[in-house]
Amino acid sequence: MRQRARFFWILLSPALAVLAAVTLIPFLFLFSTSLTPLNLARPATWWDFSAPLANYVELASDHRFLNSLGVQLRLSVFTVGFQLLLGLGAALLLNSRLRFLEAVRALFIIPMVLPPIVVAIMWKVLFTPDISVLNWALGLLGLPQPAWLAHPGLALPAIVIADIWEWSPFTMLMLLAALQMMPAEPLEAARIDGAGAWQVFRHIVLPLLRPAIVVTVLFRLIESVKAFPLIFVMTGGGPGTVTEATNYYAFLQGFNYSLIGYSAAISVVVLVSVLAISCSIVSTVGARVDVE
Amino acid sequence: MAKLTRRTFLRGVAGTAALPVASTLFTAATSRAATKPFAGKSLNVFMFDHPYPRALKQLLPQFTDLTGIKVEIDTPSFIVYNQRADLELSTGSGAFDVMTMTFIFSGKWIGAGWAAKLNEFIAKDPALDAADFLAGAMAPMKVGNDILALPFVAESTLMVYRTDVLKQAGLRPPETFDDLLAIAPKIQTADTKAYMGRGLGGVHWIWPNYLYAYGGRFFADPPKDMTPLLASPEAIKAAEVYGRLCRDYSVPGVASYAEPQSSGGMMDGRTAIYVDALAWVGLAGDPAKSKVHDKVAYTLPPGGPAGRFPQVAVHGMQIPAGAKQKEVSWEFIRWALSKEVMSRIAETTAYPAVTRASVLDSPRYKQKYNWGGSDIGALHGQVLKLAGSGYMAYRTVPEFPPIGDRVTIGVTEVMTGQKPADQAMRDTNRDIEGILTKAGHKIRR
Numbered sequence A: 001m002r003q004r005a006r007f008f009w010i011l012l013s014p015a016l017a018v019l020a021a022v023t024l025i026p027f028l029f030l031f032s033t034s035l036t037p038l039n040l041a042r043p044a045t046w047w048d049f050s051a052p053l054a055n056y057v058e059l060a061s062d063h064r065f066l067n068s069l070g071v072q073l074r075l076s077v078f079t080v081g082f083q084l085l086l087g088l089g090a091a092l093l094l095n096s097r098l099r100f101l102e103a104v105r106a107l108f109i110i111p112m113v114l115p116p117i118v119v120a121i122m123w124k125v126l127f128t129p130d131i132s133v134l135n136w137a138l139g140l141l142g143l144p145q146p147a148w149l150a151h152p153g154l155a156l157p158a159i160v161i162a163d164i165w166e167w168s169p170f171t172m173l174m175l176l177a178a179l180q181m182m183p184a185e186p187l188e189a190a191r192i193d194g195a196g197a198w199q200v201f202r203h204i205v206l207p208l209l210r211p212a213i214v215v216t217v218l219f220r221l222i223e224s225v226k227a228f229p230l231i232f233v234m235t236g237g238g239p240g241t242v243t244e245a246t247n248y249y250a251f252l253q254g255f256n257y258s259l260i261g262y263s264a265a266i267s268v269v270v271l272v273s274v275l276a277i278s279c280s281i282v283s284t285v286g287a288r289v290d291v292e
Numbered sequence B: 001m002a003k004l005t006r007r008t009f010l011r012g013v014a015g016t017a018a019l020p021v022a023s024t025l026f027t028a029a030t031s032r033a034a035t036k037p038f039a040g041k042s043l044n045v046f047m048f049d050h051p052y053p054r055a056l057k058q059l060l061p062q063f064t065d066l067t068g069i070k071v072e073i074d075t076p077s078f079i080v081y082n083q084r085a086d087l088e089l090s091t092g093s094g095a096f097d098v099m100t101m102t103f104i105f106s107g108k109w110i111g112a113g114w115a116a117k118l119n120e121f122i123a124k125d126p127a128l129d130a131a132d133f134l135a136g137a138m139a140p141m142k143v144g145n146d147i148l149a150l151p152f153v154a155e156s157t158l159m160v161y162r163t164d165v166l167k168q169a170g171l172r173p174p175e176t177f178d179d180l181l182a183i184a185p186k187i188q189t190a191d192t193k194a195y196m197g198r199g200l201g202g203v204h205w206i207w208p209n210y211l212y213a214y215g216g217r218f219f220a221d222p223p224k225d226m227t228p229l230l231a232s233p234e235a236i237k238a239a240e241v242y243g244r245l246c247r248d249y250s251v252p253g254v255a256s257y258a259e260p261q262s263s264g265g266m267m268d269g270r271t272a273i274y275v276d277a278l279a280w281v282g283l284a285g286d287p288a289k290s291k292v293h294d295k296v297a298y299t300l301p302p303g304g305p306a307g308r309f310p311q312v313a314v315h316g317m318q319i320p321a322g323a324k325q326k327e328v329s330w331e332f333i334r335w336a337l338s339k340e341v342m343s344r345i346a347e348t349t350a351y352p353a354v355t356r357a358s359v360l361d362s363p364r365y366k367q368k369y370n371w372g373g374s375d376i377g378a379l380h381g382q383v384l385k386l387a388g389s390g391y392m393a394y395r396t397v398p399e400f401p402p403i404g405d406r407v408t409i410g411v412t413e414v415m416t417g418q419k420p421a422d423q424a425m426r427d428t429n430r431d432i433e434g435i436l437t438k439a440g441h442k443i444r445r
Helices: A002-034 A054-060 A063-094 A099-113 A116-127 A133-140 A155-181 A184-192 A197-224 A228-234 A246-256 A260-291 B002-016 B019-024 B027-033 B051-067 B078-091 B103-111 B119-123 B135-141 B163-169 B177-187 B200-213 B233-248 B259-267 B278-285 B326-336 B339-348 B363-368 B376-387 B391-396 B400-415 B421-438
Strands: B042-046 B070-074 B098-101 B150-162 B193-196 B219-221 B225-228 B271-277 B296-299 B312-318
Touching (some): A002 A260, A054 A260, A063 A099, A063 A155, A063 A246, A099 A155, A116 A133, A116 A155, A116 A228, A155 A197, A155 A228, A197 A260, A228 A246, A246 B078, A246 B400, B042 B078, B042 B326, B051 B070, B051 B326, B051 B339, B078 B098, B078 B103, B098 B103, B098 B326, B103 B135, B103 B312, B103 B391, B103 B400, B119 B326, B135 B150, B135 B376, B150 B163, B150 B200, B150 B278, B150 B376, B163 B177, B177 B193, B177 B200, B177 B233, B177 B271, B193 B259, B200 B233, B200 B391, B233 B400, B233 B421, B259 B271, B259 B278, B278 B296, B278 B376, B296 B376, B391 B400
Parallel strands (some): B042 B098, B193 B271
Antiparallel strands (some): B098 B312, B150 B271, B219 B225
């Protein structure tokens, strides 16, 4: 038995070594950089560990950073929430073997396969007043034609709309796959017992979908922190800082101001936050999934 | 040699139909090209998108004919260029042989030793006539006697205005920003807004016209005393006036406008008054591009209680310290910034923001750049002279890029009504104190 275990480890070790090389080493480098004041314009700051927590202490009082966390939170909650609702609705509607619906399904996938930068440019055009088809249509209806990306109350919703459009197909695909794998017997039994459509959905479909929903939310939550191209192209973090999410702020610090150490500290905080939120979702919702 | 000269001559005549230019074009380069010492070499040139490199791209075949050097010019947008260039220079990789020395990064890049000295190349090359570059344009490219870049553009802020709109209202062009605010409601119509501003990264370029006019400053005495003064009553007043003009008297969405949108708004007749860099306001007078070219005139930007402080930005060509074939890089720079090439670009495209005195003073320049009866060359020269008094020193301190970004955020918050001017500027000043303290400056509070 021990020999067998050793044999497994020998076979596994090359894969584990590669995994460590591509994940752990960059992370360790990121973390160690975050403990330095590394500034590209000042070579002496390279590997200066004299005040290892200085970047983290500074983050606690950095108003732009704290604001960026709020922006990120709003962005993640609204995009993931709406994508889940729309994706679930679309999956329920498209859950059929009809050829027509299969064709519609293919159309729904288009936004997801477009390069993010193309999506960002497309929505920037749609939200720019001078050339916006959207504003033209609003004008025809006699409605106000706002400057979406320059309005402090509309810039973040504009990014949320673009992100929902791009990624709702992903949630739809994930949940549709789960729906199509769902056993038919419990549904038939419930209907025979007189359950209505809502009762079937609420008490049979939704609990059976829960594992897929948890995985989908986790995927989208992690991805929502990467909404960089939309912000970079559509608003540049503005107007003011209303769309300056944390990853965009980290980018500015690192690549516009050369403050790589500080940028690394922001990235570590984002990474730890995403890990913590993901673990808490798995340990609460995921645990109940296992029990059921 | 004979074949080469003939071909160059014929192409010059066919391309420009201007015999005087063609006959002198590239004479300096031709004399060196006889031996073509760098034939077969390749150069990677990295510049931000701008009318000058756009024109250079059209002339590259002639450079290759003359020298045998092949050139690739990569021109991303201004913001993207600065991000990539900053990283590229910091690594010293030598991936690019010639790069733009961006004005607001010059303090940082020169201070970090990322640009090679050009003195030796210049000393060996009398045909370049380095003394011909305008002193105001050369100043940011030098530290003491060391020359780190040569300027290809000296941007000056000017004001372009619609003569028909002002005439109809019975008004003269505004002399001060208070005047501008006062006349704005009188000239604004549903189709033509009174004023065109700029948002995004452009605020820290336009707004200083206001800041200094109202008596404000960025820093107490840069680079010696970097105490930020952006919460002063003058700075707050400047933010209020600019914010109000953009909010109430400009096109919707101006807070997200970069320079192409702003100049486009002036060219298609949607605004009556526009203050920006010469390269952008100049487009309104270009008959090939502007719908209102025959209804505009130019003058200095408005002033205020403290005077008139038009802004200047100079961008140059540098050889990165890490470049691996500096002699070949120099061969390109001496050609690209020669009197002949700069003169040709000024004459064949809308490019008044030249950096050579000989081009600025030439009769052909004066004849061409007389838009709406305004002597653009004289205005441009006047701005460069005003800026020579030293008020632009704030812009080349190494910490300016993050500070400029922070100012853009603060003023944009006022433009879009997110915060009152006093709060926005106090917050801005507080954050800038943090940036400067972190960089090791002593701040007086």
